[in-house]
Amino acid sequence: MKTQQTAEGVARPAGRPRSEKAERSIIEATLELLGEGIGVSELSIESIASRAGVGKTTIYRRWSNKEDLVVDALATLKPPIPLPQGGTVRDDLVTYLRVIQEEASHHRTRCIMNIAMSDSERHPRLAERFRELTVEPRRAVVAAVLRRGMETGELRADLDIDMALALLSGAVIWLTKWSHPGESHADIPERIVDEALKGFRPRPSEP
Amino acid sequence: MKTQQTAEGVARPAGRPRSEKAERSIIEATLELLGEGIGVSELSIESIASRAGVGKTTIYRRWSNKEDLVVDALATLKPPIPLPQGGTVRDDLVTYLRVIQEEASHHRTRCIMNIAMSDSERHPRLAERFRELTVEPRRAVVAAVLRRGMETGELRADLDIDMALALLSGAVIWLTKWSHPGESHADIPERIVDEALKGFRPRPSEP
The missing domain is CATH 1.10.10.60 (Homeodomain-like)
Structure with a gap:
């Protein structure tokens, strides 16, 4: 050999x-x-x-x-998210938020991401490549779920996809980080999606 | 002397x-x-x-x-937020999100918070006291704004205050962190509040 x-x-x-x-x-x-x-x-x-x-x-x-x-x-800490199973928009969004929640609650992942990103302004190329490699592909998957919902009428046709994504993802991380230690985190994804969907669904016509 | x-x-x-x-x-x-x-x-x-x-x-x-x-x-990096001026709920929420945005975009603040918090699981008392000292008082101010809106009818009476807070605050941090370098951040607070309020306002009765 x-x-x-x-x-x-x-x-x-x-x-x-x-x-x-x-x-x-x-x-x-x-x-x-x-x-x-x-x-x-x-x-x-x-x-x-x-x-x-x-x-x-x-x-x-x-x-x-x-x-x-x-x-x-x-x-390697932010693998691609599972592709939506084509269920309801609600189910696909809950699946996505569960991934974000799992990552946000994982001590090592959060710690490493925080340390790396706290330096990202001194290393702009790092942040930019990380965004291309992991953030954008995930954003595309969830944007497709939202767009499908807008087409089927499950969601408002004028939904701002970037805002919707920020509201959902940001809320999971916020709650995982700041909720009280004793509180259960199990249903955070469902609670966020249900609250957010109240605004994302088409409004009945004004009376 | x-x-x-x-x-x-x-x-x-x-x-x-x-x-x-x-x-x-x-x-x-x-x-x-x-x-x-x-x-x-x-x-x-x-x-x-x-x-x-x-x-x-x-x-x-x-x-x-x-x-x-x-x-x-x-x-000292997270001073109390300004007390609401008693304008519309929208104005008060935008004021709050502007504080969060300013902090999230401030390199030094973000860097220091990340480093300190990345260690918080090894120092649970630190995280708990920090929450009591800075997070909870802010939460109380914004919760009061939302509660006032629920009373005046500007917001849905069944709004989940904790969820609303998480959606708003989380979205600002998310967008400040992950939006494209070239994008303007100036109107992020207004865009988030306007998108979120579509879900927070009372729904017209179903037809």
């Missing part, structure tokens, strides 16, 4: 599987360091390499800079 | 003004360190004292522990 000398000085077989394993270690090391409160500015390729147990060149072979690596690492 | 020997070994006049000045330096040093990405867990009274140019005892004379100091420091 052909082997190659890595930067770490460890002989290993060449090929995909090993490289995917290294990639996962690098991503995991990046998330770990962010999760320990190390901001993007202080994060170094050296520290990631050392934590992942790989050489710096292994990282540079895959990512040409730190921001791209951080974006890819963050994206 | 009566003087006293401080822990720093500097003779200074006793009394309020000097102590208020020290207090401000301590608060400012705490915010600075958080703003540099130092999480609550790593933050030490030593580092705050050193940054503020005071002795540790000066800090302990005022705050018995780190969490209390952090809460007081964070509270």
Whole structure:
């Protein structure tokens, strides 16, 4: 079997599987360091390499800079949302909000996102690429649900889709963050969707 | 003039003004360190004292522990919101959302809040006291505006106040955080309130 000398000085077989394993270690090391409160500015390729147990060149072979690596690492925390099952608009919106709620209540995810994003103004490219990679595709899925509802008449034809998305998503995060510790969070998605839909549904004609 | 020997070994006049000045330096040093990405867990009274140019005892004379100091420091970033002027519900809500928007778009405030809150699960008392000191009083002000609207008939009598608050506040933060860099943010509060009010106003009776 052909082997190659890595930067770490460890002989290993060449090929995909090993490289995917290294990639996962690098991503995991990046998330770990962010999760320990190390901001993007202080994060170094050296520290990631050392934590992942790989050489710096292994990282540079895959990512040409730190921001791209951080974006890819963050994206693993925000996988694509499940595609709507084509049920009622209410059901599809509840499904979406449940994903947002799950993420907002997950300590590690929230912590890492906060730390990475608290630095995003010093790293505008990071925020922009993260938006393209994870926020926009999700927005497109939910926008399609809302648009379908506007076509079938379940929702007002003049609904402002961006506002509707902001009201729904923002409310979940707000309530998950600020509701009282003792309060149950189980039905937050349903409660938000039901309250919001009162405004999103077509209004009966004024008497 | 009566003087006293401080822990720093500097003779200074006793009394309020000097102590208020020290207090401000301590608060400012705490915010600075958080703003540099130092999480609550790593933050030490030593580092705050050193940054503020005071002795540790000066800090302990005022705050018995780190969490209390952090809460007081964070509270200076979230002053009480202006009391409603008793205009329309719409105007009062727009005024409130403008405060939230201003804070959400302020780099330093957001950065510091993110860092402090990313640690809040390791410091539950911090989050709880911060909620009591800043979140709850604001919630009470806006809840009073909504309740007044429900009484005057501007809003639906069955409006869920907590949900309404979450929809409004969450949407501002969401849009300030995720809207495209080029987009104007100027009318976000008005757009959110107008969209939300479509659902908050009484519905004309079904035909």
